[in-house]
Amino acid sequence: MSFAALGLNSTLLQTLNQLRYEQPTPIQAQAIPVILQGIDIMAGAQTGTGKTAAFALPIIDKLIAKPANPSDKKQLAALVLTPTRELAQQVYNNFCQYADNTQLKIEIAYGGASLTPQINRLKDGADILVATPGRLIDLMFKGVVDLAKLEFLVFDEADRMLDMGFINDIQRILKYVPEQRQTMLFSATFDQSIFSLSKSLLTEAKLIEVDDRNTAATNVEQIVYQVDEDRKRELTSYLIGSKNWQQVLIFTRTKQGADNLAKEMIKDGIKTQVIHGDKTQGRRDAALADFKSGEVRALVATDVAARGIDIQQLQYVINYELPYAAEDYIHRIGRTGRAGNTGIAITLVSEDENYLLEDIEVLLDQRLAPQWLAGYEPDPTKNTNKRKNSRAAEKRRAKQRAMPKKRNGNKSKTRKF
Template sequence: MTFKELNLIEPLLKALQEKNYVEPTAIQKKAIPQVLAKRDILGSAQTGTGKTAAFALPILQLLHTDPSVEKGRVRIKSLIVTPTRELAIQIHENLEFYGKYTRLKHAVIFGGVKQGSQVSALNRGVDVLVATPGRLLDLINQGYIKLDQIKIFVLDEADRMLDMGFINDIKKLLKLLPAKRQSLFFSATMPDNIVGLANEILTDPIKIEVSPVSSAAETLQQKVYFTNKSTKKDLLFHILKDKKIDQVLLFSRTKHGADKITKNLKGAGIEAAAIHGNKAQNHRQKVLSQFKDGSIRVLVATDIAARGIDIDKLQYVINYDIPEDPETYVHRIGRSGRAGESGTAISLCEPEENGDVRAIENLIRQKINVEDNNPFPQTDKPMTAQEKKEHNKEKQRKKQAFFANRRNSR
């Protein structure tokens, strides 16, 4: 099947042809016709499946071919809400490219930067607005944005949205949207709280599910070092003694951990910087540029902040912390070894993460090569089942306290 067979209009096909996009992905094949038919969508899909084009292309077509959009002052007709700044920017860039031959206007708003240029863009008129929840509500409260003309609403990465504590913001937004609208809801996972939120948003939705990514590129070499928690730092320094490893995207589970790893690397004379949700947007953009041009050797990122980062010919990914979700591992390492290029994914595994490695191997249906040349081998024993239960309970308590404090400080 080609994009032309999906009945897309010529202005969109012309833009896609410039990028040599010919064959749609699975989610695009399923979603585009349903969105064009003005159905609500409940989509289960990860980042990296072509999800943005699956909703962006039909939204642009519906608005471009709607005669009422031309009449009077340009007002926001479609709202796309996503959890992170990087994702918002990425979606906006895609909209600009796909819609370059349409007459539609787009804008993106997010926190962490001054609002002046964003307000100016809104004042010039916007057909499609991409936004993160906090800045969106802020500008609504200031009177710069009205949502009463919204025809199409998109909630992207809903599970991440809830993980980041945005549930109350989303519920506030829903009250401001017209009852009569088309809604598109995308989430990588569908636990009960996500299903409940979807039920509040959608009317008689079409369910679209794309199988999660479960394999890495064949050109990607995967290896794991089994070590102790106390020796991870020393092992990382040992690995980075190899000067061939000149550009590394390193993943940390937490923002605090990312800052600590960065501090340790700098202390060892290694050019490094962290990128996560607590960093200002201008810092994040600057750091990303420095990493791309080679002035930073190691970019330390959390999973949420890394969404939207796309680096050509990245050869090395290091998992300083093994992710608890096996699919997250596949997405992390998939940032290397793209488009037939070679790549290497290195994982540092402490005893409590041994089970996570086994879960990853079950998902990808292959054994990860164990690195024998390891001066810091694993000697500690994992926690007992009871110790792990207590540990997880305490971790959950701290997480709930964090988000409660965050909500109360707003």
């Protein structure tokens, strides 16, 4: 199937030809015609399958078909909400690429950056805005963003927005969005919370699932090594060094853990950078740029910070620590094996993480058999009671993390606009 067969106009087809987009991916082939018909959709697709183009292309198509607005100030017609700054940047860049041959004005807004420049860019309005929920509310409070004429509302990686506790922000934003609109909800994983959210967002929506629900990318080889906790860093550096891997994305659970791991890997002679929520946007951008350019071999990241990292040629992902939420495993390994390429996902599992591995296996309905790597076999003489206590503590922390979280600060409660 070609993009022309999906009903896109000639301007977009010319742009796609320039970008060397030859055939639509499954999610694009199924979602684009539905969106062009004006139907709400709830779409499930693995990361790296081209879902941004699946909603960006039909939105641009419909906006450029509208009569030109005679007003000097553009009225916001499309809003895309993302959970993280990095994902917002990725989606914004894709929109700019696809709208290159049009007169559409596309803007971006996210937290962690100065508010004033974003206000100045939005004073004359925009056709399309890509934003994180918290910063969007800031701009609405300032009177810079008006959602009264909104036609298209997109929730990208809606599962992550719920995990990060954005539900109150989402509900607040919805109060200022017209009831007559087209809404699109995209998620890599589906659970009951997503379906509950969809009932308040969508009207007579079409459900699109191009893969079995909550499945990992099929072109990613998954390898699990059982290893003692205190030898994980040693094994990580050994794998990267002995196999001469040049671009490796490594996941930890905490910011402090990411910082500590990076420091030790640098001592091992591996150029390493860190990206997490405590880093300024400038430092995060610089670290990501160095990683993409090959200046550093390893990028250590937390789950939230890594959302939106899109490197098509990235081949290696290491789960240094297993995530508390099994769904995050799917998102992690989905950073590799993108755009039809193959990838390798290495997972390091210590004794007290076995229950987390079991949760992942249940979610995937797939056995991930741990293996031992010569020279890094687990030591059976370690204190058994310590392992049991550690496992119990991990379970308690996992339950605490799974509880809904309220966003910090009370300012949002007193805002009026």
